[in-house]
Amino acid sequence: MRPIQMVDTKTQYHKIKLQVDNAIQDVMESSAFINGKAVQDFASHLSSYQGAKHTIPCANGTDALQIAMMALGLQPGDEVITPSFTYIATTEVIALLRLTPVFAEVDARTFCIDPASLESLITPNTKAIVPVHLYGHAAPMQEIMAIAGKHNLFVIEDNAQAIGCDYQFSDGSKKKTGTIGHIGTTSFYPSKNLGAFGDGGAIFTNNDELADKIRMIANHGQSKRYYHDVVGCNSRLDTVQAAILDIKLNHLDEYIEARRNAADFYDRSFAGNKKLRIPFRAGYSNHVFHQYTLIVDAADDPGIYRDGLNQFLATHKIPSMLYYPVPGHKQKMFEHFNVAAQLMPVTDWLTQRVISLPMHTELDEEQLRFITDKVNEYTGK
Numbered sequence: 001m002r003p004i005q006m007v008d009t010k011t012q013y014h015k016i017k018l019q020v021d022n023a024i025q026d027v028m029e030s031s032a033f034i035n036g037k038a039v040q041d042f043a044s045h046l047s048s049y050q051g052a053k054h055t056i057p058c059a060n061g062t063d064a065l066q067i068a069m070m071a072l073g074l075q076p077g078d079e080v081i082t083p084s085f086t087y088i089a090t091t092e093v094i095a096l097l098r099l100t101p102v103f104a105e106v107d108a109r110t111f112c113i114d115p116a117s118l119e120s121l122i123t124p125n126t127k128a129i130v131p132v133h134l135y136g137h138a139a140p141m142q143e144i145m146a147i148a149g150k151h152n153l154f155v156i157e158d159n160a161q162a163i164g165c166d167y168q169f170s171d172g173s174k175k176k177t178g179t180i181g182h183i184g185t186t187s188f189y190p191s192k193n194l195g196a197f198g199d200g201g202a203i204f205t206n207n208d209e210l211a212d213k214i215r216m217i218a219n220h221g222q223s224k225r226y227y228h229d230v231v232g233c234n235s236r237l238d239t240v241q242a243a244i245l246d247i248k249l250n251h252l253d254e255y256i257e258a259r260r261n262a263a264d265f266y267d268r269s270f271a272g273n274k275k276l277r278i279p280f281r282a283g284y285s286n287h288v289f290h291q292y293t294l295i296v297d298a299a300d301d302p303g304i305y306r307d308g309l310n311q312f313l314a315t316h317k318i319p320s321m322l323y324y325p326v327p328g329h330k331q332k333m334f335e336h337f338n339v340a341a342q343l344m345p346v347t348d349w350l351t352q353r354v355i356s357l358p359m360h361t362e363l364d365e366e367q368l369r370f371i372t373d374k375v376n377e378y379t380g381k
């Protein structure tokens with residue numbers, strides 16, 4: 001059996017090696033390392049794929065969130081509602097800009113913001129909501145947009161884990177996640193569903209004025225060369241990364257399909273296992289499985305039982321991960337916001353029970369069978 005990895009970007013690369021190597025070579029020969037032709041080509045292809053009017057590439061997914069918040073003109077002290085149960089990048093940039101993170105509870109099925117928790121968190125200082133499409137499952141955007149509209153709030157979708165995901169509204173119309181809110185952001189970190197060979201990110205919007213602001217902020221606040229109208233930053237996608245991503249974008253749908261096939265195998269193997277809850281798939285969306293995350297819900301001491309599974313798998317050379325062991329409201333960096341005492345029962349409940357299994361485009365049946373056998377062995381199916 002091939003060794004099992006959490007993510008296998010190497011095997012994936014070997015399948016498109018010739019194309020990718022040629023594209024890299026072309027960039028080297030052109031020497032247009034910054035803002036070369038591939039950057040605009042990729043942005044335009046990604047706009048078409050997403051159905052977004054504007055795609056602005058940038059250096060990484062964290063910058064994308066920061067630039068989005070700057071473009072909306074959020075000011076120190078403004079409150080931004082976001083889940084506590086997410087990767088730190090989402091919440092960190094809020095604090096970095098001296099905005100105030102306000103943590104919302106998640107739905108234990110979707111792992112995403114629970115719209116029912118939103119309205120009680122809205123104050124006169126609330127300016128924006130940042131839903132996260134966690135693990136590749138879409139947040140309930142229709143409800144979130146309705147609440148945001150009622151209270152005149154901006155919505156920034158953190159789509160770092162869900163590129164390619166379709167969202168269906170109750171009238172049957174569809175949009176890609178990342179294009180539903182006022183701004184969407186994504187990351188091309190190598191392990192993401194559309195991964196570069198280094199860092200990268202992008203920002204989506206359908207609003208022309210916001211697109212201009214975003215472009216300006218990502219480029220030193222510059223309106224024309226050496227004229228700087230606002231304080232910005234330097235956040236660019238390297239040409240070589242854009243050239244690689246432009247090739248991988250052609251394969252994104254098949255990559256998502258491969259992830260779904262692995263998820264289907266996992267689901268079938270864990271059916272009937274009373275100690276495991278397989279990932280929920282809401283009817284309004286199609287899961288793109290950035291992660292395959294189980295809820296281990298069995299023991300009196302769930303954290304210890306779940307950690308035991310994590311260690312048991314490791315002894316059989318099966319990697320597994322706990323995304324994320326400490327939720328936002330318990331992070332030291334947010335202590336001064338007095339969030340530690342905040343009641344987040346669902347988030348705390350999930351933090352004790354989630355475990356993510358290997359998930360990527362290159363898992364074969366032998367590996368999947370070995371992984372599921374070992375998980376079922378530990379949990380006594």
Ligand SMILES: *Cc1c(COP(=O)(O)O)cnc(C)c1O
Pocket residue numbers: 060061062063086087089090132158160161186187188189199200201
């Ligand atoms: C990966 C990720 C980010 C940050 O992206 P980087 O490119 O690593 O800066 C932000 N939010 C979420 C939910 C992520 O998973």
